[in-house]
Amino acid sequence: MILEKIHSPADVKALSREETERLCVELRRFLVDQVSKTGGHLASNLGAVELTVALHRVFDTASDRLVFDVGHQCYVHKALTGRQELFSTLRTFGGLSGFPKPYESGHDAFIAGHASNSVSVALGMARARTLLKENYTVIALIGDGALTGGLAYEGLNNAGESGEPLIVILNDNGMSINPNVGAMSNHLSRLRTRPGYYHFKKWYRNALGNSEFGMKVYRFNHRIKTAVKKTLWPGSTLFEDMGFTYLGPVDGHNLDRLCHVLQWAKELNRPVVVHVNTIKGKGYPFAEQDPGKFHGIAPFDPETGLVKKKEINSFSHVFGNALTEYAQRDGRVCAITAAMEDGTGLHHFAKTLPERFFDVGIAEGHAVSMAAGMAKQGLIPVFAVYSSFLQRSYDMLIHDVALSNLHVVLAVDRAGLVGADGETHHGSLDALFLPEIPNMTVLCPSNYAELRKMLEQALFEIEGPVAVRYPRGGEGAYRDDSGSAPIVCLRPGTDITLVSYGTLINNVLEAAEELERQGISAQVLKLNCIAPMEKGCLMRSVRATRRLLVVEDSFGAGCVGQRIAAMMAEEGWAPEKLILKNLGKTIAPQGTVAELQRSYGLDARGIVESVLEECR
Template structure:
């Protein structure tokens, strides 16, 4: 097998054109085999096999800088840069990350877990190269979905006008650009991207520069050519060219020889170049071709059939989606917003039943929040379903376009806390929502509480933004329903108390059972509303207890534990020992949720140990 001989990009460069094609075939088989065991992002990686091989035939990523947008399509890159043998540990605790990580390899230029920033990052690297007098090349790969994010256009606008030599590779695996770029554009692009064409262009410019008026003649002919091209080409190419890019494409993203030639031409252009590449998500594996969304992020599956091994279980996302449909049937003002995550957030059913009240804004969370503000201002009830770590991009809009006007919009914040195998770029462990003035934050610990809290947030609360934050996956040992009150005592005890909320409630109750066997009476206090904190209710719930542990799956700074400690101190609650159990000072790496809780001391035994320590 050719793949077994590839230990670095240098080996890829030595391959003949025929062997490069065979390598792509072997890589697809390798991806299906490996991801079927560990789970991961399959469809997107199948789509960029030829593109990644071509990149490594043109660039030296040990010194050249390759920035991958989102980054989940990095599996082929990792397999070609000395990490093939580590794929058995993909996305597992202590194993190979599913995203680019510079601490893994010199070939990973930048940590990438979110979308739309690759052009900005690449431009920063290109400018650093110029200012420091270095000689490496810079390339960014961005998908057509990520291109919809506003940050990508900020980067393109600046990069095109900068004149810095860099290549932006647009990986277009959708249909939106396809209709705008016709056959004429494809024909002209094939002419413009031939290496021979660029060689002729250089010779033509050099020849004219030797003449007395050569420079003026070249500039005049260049302007004439540009005007003619703009009159013939459709807008999609000239948009990039108007920004200052040379546009190449569209190029067949599954023709490794053609891609290699085009990327070489782009690299040698000495200016900003955008290479438009058409790929097919899931290419080469029929189940992924049929259902690319299912195989975007998939668990372990049977590679022969594509059947997922573990059947789907009810999740908080699914319960949210079904509950919102019920609320929408009751009130015609209820609308749903998503940022390219309809299926992931449980809104597929809502979209089918209420298409006029469903809005997918693409990868544009800031826009989604601001739009929700406008909808709320004019009398609708917008519900924005979004992953916690993605909503961070809408922080400014949450303050400026919702909170300041006390607008009633609802944030259904999915994937809060530890999310598992996606690691530090996706954990929802920053408690930024509680810092926003006027924001109410509810934290259900069960499906029943999610239903109750969502109903309250949508139909009963009429002033100010409300966030209902819930974890990835399903329930964990607690299925009660006490969501009406801000604070609830779930279990009485006199020796000490654990204060917690959300999905860790089940772990706290199990910790109480462990300690009961040791003769320790532990009170379990559950916060149903984590912002604003109910000071009176908390003090009543902790009355008579002198030793307290606050447990949460958030980073320490500014989270509930710190705010709760300050509240108890200010009120003179008489707490003698107070300890925090949380996600620490830095976002954790990947691993199963159970493994991460254990390492952080947030499982039942970890919480019990924290109680033992405050009782010493």
């Protein structure tokens, strides 16, 4: 086994050509075997095997800076940089992360988890290198899906103009998670029709670059070629017009060619785009046939490709079916996604009402602004988006939606702790920033029945911008429909008031039962709406019990608990005991939701312990 002998990139560089080819075969077998046990991002990593090996043959990531975009394609990189033995802990609590993390290894240049920022980050590193007079190469590895995000073009525009030596590798597999959409995807498809171009280009440059006269001829011919190309093929020189030397397209599964082109890109010592064509899921038939399914997959049987754990119903699935039903009732209702059709449960909507389904690519800011335009002209747009991805739309929510009080509905999926994807994907901020946006209503269903009802209210009853936030996965034991009241008392009590929202109410109810067994009477209030906040019920309850505990899986600063305390202070009153249980100032790591809740004391046991400490 070649892979067992690889402990660092130096071992990769020492391999013969034949051994390197065998290494790629073994890496694919290793990926399928490991991810089938833990779950994770498979198809994207299978497609990047040769490219990653080539990167480690040409560069030294201990000093050279390799910046991943999104980072879900970093598994091979981790396996080649001394972390093979940790793959059994992939995406588990305290284990190996599924994304680049500098705290894991010096070979991970920058934390990643969201799309389109790699070129900007890499340019910052290149500028630092130049100003500090240091010597290393900076590489940004970005997928074609990430090129649907506007930040990628801000970075490309500035990087090309800068003249800074920088290599941008465009890993073009025609997919992000769902098939890519838009003009850029079509543009890259046209570029694929030029195989072999870079071979001649390198020979031509080398042939004329050995003399001053030759370089004059080269520059003169280059100007003529560029003018002709712009005339006959408008748009074909996008990267070159930005200031990059364009190399490609290159077969992303041909190691020799990849190493050759990457070495050339390094020698050019200027901004370069290397366009690499890869096949998502390469080498594993099930992943090649269905790369979307194997993009991020639960543990599965490698022999059959079937997921071991049967899929259960989820908030995302219920949302998608309910929205389709409501849209069939009212022709104004439209659905928007940012390259997350399946993840947000909109697959059924897209099939049923394709003319009212809009996938804008990885462009959350654009999605919100487009939704604002749709709402202004009389439609009811629903933007289904993961909580952590919605963060990129903050300015648009304020400027384009809130200032005009437009009726845009946000279906905020993956709110709260999400689990194995870790720091970059937890929805720990939306409960803080959404309530502070003018005119925003924020609804928090605790189960499927409430999700359906609150979505209907958001669409047809509430004016202005509305967010319906719900967690990843399924509902808990609490299945009652608490109605449309902003605050509902689920359990009477006299000693302390326990407050929460969303599915965390399950932990609170369980804690209240245990407290009763220990002689403490806890009243339980469930917040159906966290903005605007209804204070009457809260004030009456806390005045009666004199103690308040608020449980939420968000950061502490600006949390709902603090807003409740501030509201009471404005009324000139404060509880005798105030306990805020949340994530504090820390960013939650990866792990199952149950593990993370337990570690932060947000489970029933942690709630009980906090109450006993204050009430005895």
